Amino acid sequence: MGVRVTNGRALLAAVMGLGVAVSAQAGEYPDIGPLPALKVDAAKAELGKRLFFDKRLSGDAGIACSTCHAPENGFGSKEALSPGYPGNGNFRNAPSVINTAYKKVWLHDGRIGTDLNDVTREMITEDYIMNMDMRIMQERLKQDPVYVEMFKAAGKNEPSNGGARSMIPEYLKSLTSRNAPFDSGKLSASAKSGMALFKDKAGCIQCHNGPLLSDQKPHNTGVPENLDVFLDPMNHQAFVAFTMFQGIPNYMALKRDPGYLNITLDPKDMGKFITPSLRELKYTAPYMHNGTLNTLAEVVEFYNQGGGKDRNKSPLLKPLQLSKAEKKDLVAFLEALSGDQLTSDQYVWKGEYPAEYPAIDNWTQVRN
Amino acid sequence: MRKMKFAPTLVAAAVSTVLLAGCNAQASKQEAATMAPVGKAMLAKSEQAAFAPLAPLGPPPQAADNLTTPDKAELGKLLFFDPRVGGDASTGCSTCHEPEQGWAWAEDFSRGYPGTVHWRNSQTIINSAYYPRLFWAGSASSLEKQAKSAATGGVAGNGESDIMEARLALIPEYRKRFKDVFGDEWPLIENVWRAIAAYETTLVQRDTPLDKYLQGDKAALSAEQVRGKALFEGKAGCIQCHNGAMASDMDYHNIGVPANKRWEEDGLAQITFRYEQYAKGQTEEGYRTAKSDWGFYYRSKNKWDKGKFRTPSLRYTAHTAPYMHNGILYTLEDVVEFYNRGGFDEEGRTTQFAENKSKLIKPLGLTDQEKADLVAFLESFSGDPITTEKPALPEYAPLFTRAELEAAQEAK
Numbered sequence A: 001m002g003v004r005v006t007n008g009r010a011l012l013a014a015v016m017g018l019g020v021a022v023s024a025q026a027g028e029y030p031d032i033g034p035l036p037a038l039k040v041d042a043a044k045a046e047l048g049k050r051l052f053f054d055k056r057l058s059g060d061a062g063i064a065c066s067t068c069h070a071p072e073n074g075f076g077s078k079e080a081l082s083p084g085y086p087g088n089g090n091f092r093n094a095p096s097v098i099n100t101a102y103k104k105v106w107l108h109d110g111r112i113g114t115d116l117n118d119v120t121r122e123m124i125t126e127d128y129i130m131n132m133d134m135r136i137m138q139e140r141l142k143q144d145p146v147y148v149e150m151f152k153a154a155g156k157n158e159p160s161n162g163g164a165r166s167m168i169p170e171y172l173k174s175l176t177s178r179n180a181p182f183d184s185g186k187l188s189a190s191a192k193s194g195m196a197l198f199k200d201k202a203g204c205i206q207c208h209n210g211p212l213l214s215d216q217k218p219h220n221t222g223v224p225e226n227l228d229v230f231l232d233p234m235n236h237q238a239f240v241a242f243t244m245f246q247g248i249p250n251y252m253a254l255k256r257d258p259g260y261l262n263i264t265l266d267p268k269d270m271g272k273f274i275t276p277s278l279r280e281l282k283y284t285a286p287y288m289h290n291g292t293l294n295t296l297a298e299v300v301e302f303y304n305q306g307g308g309k310d311r312n313k314s315p316l317l318k319p320l321q322l323s324k325a326e327k328k329d330l331v332a333f334l335e336a337l338s339g340d341q342l343t344s345d346q347y348v349w350k351g352e353y354p355a356e357y358p359a360i361d362n363w364t365q366v367r368n
Numbered sequence B: 001m002r003k004m005k006f007a008p009t010l011v012a013a014a015v016s017t018v019l020l021a022g023c024n025a026q027a028s029k030q031e032a033a034t035m036a037p038v039g040k041a042m043l044a045k046s047e048q049a050a051f052a053p054l055a056p057l058g059p060p061p062q063a064a065d066n067l068t069t070p071d072k073a074e075l076g077k078l079l080f081f082d083p084r085v086g087g088d089a090s091t092g093c094s095t096c097h098e099p100e101q102g103w104a105w106a107e108d109f110s111r112g113y114p115g116t117v118h119w120r121n122s123q124t125i126i127n128s129a130y131y132p133r134l135f136w137a138g139s140a141s142s143l144e145k146q147a148k149s150a151a152t153g154g155v156a157g158n159g160e161s162d163i164m165e166a167r168l169a170l171i172p173e174y175r176k177r178f179k180d181v182f183g184d185e186w187p188l189i190e191n192v193w194r195a196i197a198a199y200e201t202t203l204v205q206r207d208t209p210l211d212k213y214l215q216g217d218k219a220a221l222s223a224e225q226v227r228g229k230a231l232f233e234g235k236a237g238c239i240q241c242h243n244g245a246m247a248s249d250m251d252y253h254n255i256g257v258p259a260n261k262r263w264e265e266d267g268l269a270q271i272t273f274r275y276e277q278y279a280k281g282q283t284e285e286g287y288r289t290a291k292s293d294w295g296f297y298y299r300s301k302n303k304w305d306k307g308k309f310r311t312p313s314l315r316y317t318a319h320t321a322p323y324m325h326n327g328i329l330y331t332l333e334d335v336v337e338f339y340n341r342g343g344f345d346e347e348g349r350t351t352q353f354a355e356n357k358s359k360l361i362k363p364l365g366l367t368d369q370e371k372a373d374l375v376a377f378l379e380s381f382s383g384d385p386i387t388t389e390k391p392a393l394p395e396y397a398p399l400f401t402r403a404e405l406e407a408a409q410e411a412k
Helices: A008-014 A042-052 A116-125 A134-142 A145-153 A161-172 A189-199 A233-246 A296-304 A324-335 B012-019 B025-035 B070-080 B143-152 B161-169 B172-182 B189-200 B209-214 B223-233 B267-279 B284-289 B332-340 B368-379 B402-410
Strands: none
Touching: A042 A145, A042 A161, A116 A134, A116 A161, A134 A145, A134 A161, A134 B267, A189 A324, A233 B161, A296 A324, B070 B172, B070 B189, B143 B189, B161 B172, B161 B189, B172 B189, B223 B368, B267 B284, B332 B368
16 A cells, blocks of 8 residues: 655655755756666575566466566556556556666655665555555465575575565666666767757756656646546546545545645645656657657657646746757657666566466475 | 344343244244253253254344345445455455355355465355354454455455445446435445445345244154254254254354365465464464464464354255365265264364364264254255345446546646
8 A cells, every 4th residue: 555755845855866966056967877886686686586577466366567567668568557456447657667776766756755665565565556465475475486495595584575575676676777878878969969958958957867867856747637547437446546545635526646746735746746767768658657648759849848738837847949850869869868678588587487386295294 | 333132142031032033932932842851961951051942033133323224235235246346356245155156155165366265165145144243253243344354355355445435436326326325425435334234134044944843834844854853952962052043052162173185285275374374363383383274263362262163053054065164064964974973074083173172062873864864954944045136237437528627637
């Protein structure tokens, strides 16, 4: 279930660019650049990988993390609105989890500001995501001899739900950008011009800064609602369950995603979303929290017009008057922020899962 | 909270006033007379006084704060048959309480939520309204609380209140009915449980051959059944626990039912077994060592309650095989053999907690004829199967029109 971060201010204070202090001077932002390497424990990550692709982690064993965070879609979903747990729809786009290990705040509305262990728990237990009673999950893992071995290799006595929740984040640490032209300094001339626009005329850097190209703060950019959230009752029910649980006043009457208001319940935060990273966009269309923009060209055009329509829209967004060539350059730069697809065995569990759980031998004699 | 008209510990007087209400007074007097001589041989005086005679079933008790009305029961019926009252909209009440299978599930362990198997036998809904406490070990104190725990339990409905409430809000027919019945602006989940409980009070059977017999229709039982009744109340001693109008003392006993061997052979069942230890708040040591269902212990945490279960009613059992909390006995004949052996199965297995086994359970020395008579009598606790037409389920509809949504977008 959702975890409300009750103190919005405390959350924001905690959210600083990756070790790069934000300059107090207006107009200066943490520089964009390569991400620092992460140390990954191989045995734990391998175990986390098997868990990430295992449908048995959901209540009815119907979907895995990878159902919504698919390797071939940059570990996001190609649908505007994410799939839901069977019997449910969803109301937001499933974001890429590549580079998510670098973040300090997660989910489109930023409602988790602790760690990926908590995000993983949210994913597993949320009723329209995986709807799993983690006590059953633990017992399923204990029933699979491969997991029993892998947990030992990862330094744990036996599979447990806490253990599973720490292995998945370790695996997520292995999902990072690889060989993006931006990182390797191999930018085309067009991408180079695009980078200059990004930092200057187009003003993208005001929000998309630091190595993740995200300030990890909430802004209202006026992205239009995806009406399918409300027109399809399967999606709407997930939305209602979510806003009900989060305690949003008058949730049955809501006709828009409240975004960051969910955390502060302050009307001025209505429609704000956390600035996403701009890495790996090549694979993660459609874009925005609700998948309403289909291509990067559409995104650039959206910004060129000064963003969407919203009374609360960020004053940082204004029409940009970009030429056709400038728009192309900007797209070229955005594309240069994507590296190799992470679809090899190194990132994807390709082994089979057993169709049935073998019985534990000598059951009456061994300890559970 | 549901207020039952009788306390869980059975007091003969209270039961006869409530459950016999409306029945033929003369018949019950006769019953008391036929009962008197029986158990005597086997039982101490004090115990004899403790049980009520078998009696015709009166109207079901009603919760003072949830009286059954036709509209409420009809809403409850829709909800009972609607799998959207559950996690993935596949598994509703009727999924495991299938009318064609005795309003239960005809396997030893009930089917579970998809991806799981249950660890206990599915109980019939018929006459559940008469129990002061529900479930095999009596863990729920009202039908309303029972329904909630069934719909949300990990191996049963696995639903969360918020998503179930959200679904109902988007089904116009439910909005209307909850408003009419409960005055809800939007359907409230607590009222789902109330409506289902109300429906369950209509799922009763009060006209079995035995009811008719006890009301004075002496032709309602065959000669064989009448002999079986005498055994039930005498030599076989069943009446000591299966007494009163429900044929249950509503108390908890360990009668020697051994563990279901499926736990030794079936990986899916082993998963649920351990989960239940976890979910029922076992100690670490209990979780590690439990190899059978500890029953009433999970509630009381007293070691002498290990392996005790609520005495189930014998009503409707002709339609609810297999039997016992873990479904290990497949026919009523098997049940009678089990008791005749003194609470042992055909392989000589009994409860893991022999120290808790009821002193009332001992070899009975029944002849083949007596066993057949007893089985024939057990069948008189059941009338014809209760059937119902499965309701057409109301459909979802979007709450807002596209025009309303576009106007809201414009106003942003």
